[in-house]
Amino acid sequence: MVLEIAGAIFVPLILLLILVLSLPVAFSGLFHWAEKPSGQGELAWAWGLARAKVYVGAGGPAGAKPGVALRLGPLPWFTPGSKPHRAARPRRRERPARKRAAHRSGAHWLASLDERIFGAAISFLRSTVRSLRLRLRLEGEYGTNDPDLTGYLSALVAVAAGGPLQLNLTPAFGEPRVDIRGELRGCLVPAQLLWISARFILSPPVRRKWWTMLTRRKAKS
Numbered sequence: 001m002v003l004e005i006a007g008a009i010f011v012p013l014i015l016l017l018i019l020v021l022s023l024p025v026a027f028s029g030l031f032h033w034a035e036k037p038s039g040q041g042e043l044a045w046a047w048g049l050a051r052a053k054v055y056v057g058a059g060g061p062a063g064a065k066p067g068v069a070l071r072l073g074p075l076p077w078f079t080p081g082s083k084p085h086r087a088a089r090p091r092r093r094e095r096p097a098r099k100r101a102a103h104r105s106g107a108h109w110l111a112s113l114d115e116r117i118f119g120a121a122i123s124f125l126r127s128t129v130r131s132l133r134l135r136l137r138l139e140g141e142y143g144t145n146d147p148d149l150t151g152y153l154s155a156l157v158a159v160a161a162g163g164p165l166q167l168n169l170t171p172a173f174g175e176p177r178v179d180i181r182g183e184l185r186g187c188l189v190p191a192q193l194l195w196i197s198a199r200f201i202l203s204p205p206v207r208r209k210w211w212t213m214l215t216r217r218k219a220k221s
Contacts, residue, residue, distance in 0.1 A: 021191040028185035031056070033140075033178055049073060116205035122159060124200040131193055132186040135164050140180035143172030150174075 023046040031039025038057030045051075053069040069077045144150050154171040161167040169180065200206060 018191070021194070022189060024187050024189055026185075026187045029054075030183050031181070033180045033182075053077075117209060120200060120203045120205050124196065125160060127196045127200075128193070129160075129164065131196055132188045133164075134184065134186040136182065136184045136186075137166040137168075138180055138182040139168040141170045141172050141177055142180060143175050143177040145174075145176050147173045 026044045026047075027041065029039055029041030031037065031041075036057055040056070041054045043052045043054075049072070051071040055066050055068075057066060067079060069079045071077045142150075142153065144153070150171050150173050154169075157167050157169050157171075201210075
């Protein structure tokens with residue numbers, strides 16, 4: 001009797017979850033990332049049954065404040081109100097900082113990655129881009145304090161560029177710099193994206209990497 005009641009409750013919920021995750025989500029947006037990110041984007045779930053607009057920084061229309069606007073079916077756009085003001089809590093006394101290991105450079109971090117993890121990451125990116133039906137255009141400059149890390153990023157950009165990805169990005173070696181403008185649009189199916197992500201996380205080289213890190217952390221604790 002209990003199993004029948006549980007099945008009558010959970011089976012429809014599971015089927016509803018599968019249906020929700022199987023419906024497409026279309027997205028589009030414009031953005032500019034410099035000193036502060038700004039832009040605007042729109043999401044449309046189930047062929048426009050539910051919509052959301054997001055404004056970040058000064059990226060919205062004239063006079064629009066950063067925030068989110070929602071719409072369900074033919075109903076008018078709805079902007080959630082701001083949260084009520086709360087009194088500031090007294091600051092806690094800061095504890096003495098723990099001693100941390102010396103900061104690792106980008107070159108040291110890259111050395112810990114083997115070719116199999118790099119190949120799995122590239123395969124994951126390509127599968128993700130295909131599943132998103134992504135059309136992306138980026139132009140501008142980028143750079144970090146570490147020339148090796150900047151070179152690694154430029155290699156990723158070179159590999160990813162082409163087809164639906166129009167990447168006109170110039171690396172700035174030796175200086176932290178970000179000035180990128182872009183436009184994107186695409187469509188995703190959440191269930192498909194979850195499957196691709198799970199396949200990447202559980203792939204042998206990636207699984208060995210995070211499992212080793214997890215066991216080391218447990219051993220130290």
